[in-house]
Amino acid sequence: MENTDLQTLWVYLSTSPLTGLTITLVAYLIAYTLHRKTGTHPLTNTVLVSVVLLILMLEITDTEYATYFEGAQFIHFLLGPVTVALAIPLFQQFAQVKRLFIPIILSMVTGIVVGTISVLFIAKLLGADLATQISLSARSVTAPVAMGIAEKIGGIPSLTAVLAVLTGIIGAVIGTQYLNLLNIKDNSVKGIAIGNSSHGIGTARAFTLNTTMGAFAGLSMALAALLNALLLPWLVKAFLIVSG
Amino acid sequence: MKANKSSGIEFLFGITALLIFQLLGEVSVRILDLPVPGPVAGLLYLLILLVIMGKLKLPAPESLEQSSLALLNHLSLLFVPAGVGVMVHFHRLEEEWLPITVALFLGVLITMGTTALSMKFLMRYFDKKTKDST
Numbered sequence: 001m002e003n004t005d006l007q008t009l010w011v012y013l014s015t016s017p018l019t020g021l022t023i024t025l026v027a028y029l030i031a032y033t034l035h036r037k038t039g040t041h042p043l044t045n046t047v048l049v050s051v052v053l054l055i056l057m058l059e060i061t062d063t064e065y066a067t068y069f070e071g072a073q074f075i076h077f078l079l080g081p082v083t084v085a086l087a088i089p090l091f092q093q094f095a096q097v098k099r100l101f102i103p104i105i106l107s108m109v110t111g112i113v114v115g116t117i118s119v120l121f122i123a124k125l126l127g128a129d130l131a132t133q134i135s136l137s138a139r140s141v142t143a144p145v146a147m148g149i150a151e152k153i154g155g156i157p158s159l160t161a162v163l164a165v166l167t168g169i170i171g172a173v174i175g176t177q178y179l180n181l182l183n184i185k186d187n188s189v190k191g192i193a194i195g196n197s198s199h200g201i202g203t204a205r206a207f208t209l210n211t212t213m214g215a216f217a218g219l220s221m222a223l224a225a226l227l228n229a230l231l232l233p234w235l236v237k238a239f240l241i242v243s244g
Numbered sequence: 245m246k247a248n249k250s251s252g253i254e255f256l257f258g259i260t261a262l263l264i265f266q267l268l269g270e271v272s273v274r275i276l277d278l279p280v281p282g283p284v285a286g287l288l289y290l291l292i293l294l295v296i297m298g299k300l301k302l303p304a305p306e307s308l309e310q311s312s313l314a315l316l317n318h319l320s321l322l323f324v325p326a327g328v329g330v331m332v333h334f335h336r337l338e339e340e341w342l343p344i345t346v347a348l349f350l351g352v353l354i355t356m357g358t359t360a361l362s363m364k365f366l367m368r369y370f371d372k373k374t375k376d377s378t
Contacts, residue, residue, distance in 0.1 A: 080283045118350065
């Protein structure tokens with residue numbers, strides 16, 4: 001019977017990893033094209049559009065995230081090697097970095113310490129529970145590192161990944177206008193600030209605007225991964241002692 | 245993709261090198277109980293190797309550069325599966341939407357603003373200092 005044939009086909013499609021992988025790539029290509037067609041408008045951010053398209057599709061077909069992830073994990077997995085790959089832009093900018101090393105490190109540490117402590121207190125004051133607070137502390141690091149940090153400090157890794165992606169999208173959408181508002185003109189300063197606050201998604205945005213800004217953002221997200229991994233356990237510990 | 249111009253073996257070499265460094269990172273973090281995630285340790289080892297090679301006047305392997313830049317070019321794509329994970333946390337987000345939204349927005353504004361303003365200030369300060377000393 002045709003009906004059961006369709007049903008077996010549906011069962012195959014809804015459980016095979018092939019589907020999750022393919023729809024992720026298709027959604028990304030649609031989002032990418034839309035982003036190009038709108039003249040790389042920040043609101044058509046590719047991650048944002050892809051995620052919205054995929055969630056709509058999963059909700060309509062009543063598919064669980066775990067089933068989707070069976071296929072999507074092959075893309076997710078590449079976040080590990082791509083973190084290692086950040087060594088390349090870091091090395092390429094090495095001469096520049098050496099010259100500006102002290103200002104870069106000091107400003108990034110300042111940004112991380114002030115940003116993390118503020119986020120922890122804001123979340124606590126507005127009534128987020130402890131696991132959410134701790135997960136929020138790692139929000140500005142690239143997703144795989146954020147998950148690794150969250151695991152070590154008592155956050156929820158999968159929630160942290162989501163918060164990191166949302167932070168990246170926010171930074172990519174409002175970042176450059178905000179920096180103009182603060183009267184920041186130097187592209188290297190813009191890049192460092194974007195990479196330190198909105199990691200890879202901000203960096204991808206910075207690259208579409210200016211190569212120097214993009215290179216510095218890439219450098220900054222790599223350093224931020226390192227600095228956050230070293231600083232966050234201490235910051236969270238200090239916050240827990242102070243806030244009781 | 246530029247990386248696939250020849251037989252594609254360069255691309256394969258580059259990816260393998262990245263995986264080896266990630267593996268070294270993951271293993272060393274576990275054995276030595278280091279406070280950083282495995283891929284970050286891998287990043288550091290690769291950077292150290294590149295710096296040493298640079299000191300010895302050896303060029304960085306082009307295949308590694310090309311496959312790394314190819315991956316980094318489509319960095320956005322790699323965040324999509326984690327982003328879709330938002331649907332698992334709808335319940336928590338619904339209950340804690342106010343603290344999460346405010347913390348995320350202010351987090352970006354505060355981190356970005358503090359970093360940018362302090363770097364602008366520090367660059368001016370260090371420029372002056374180097375000018376004064378020369």
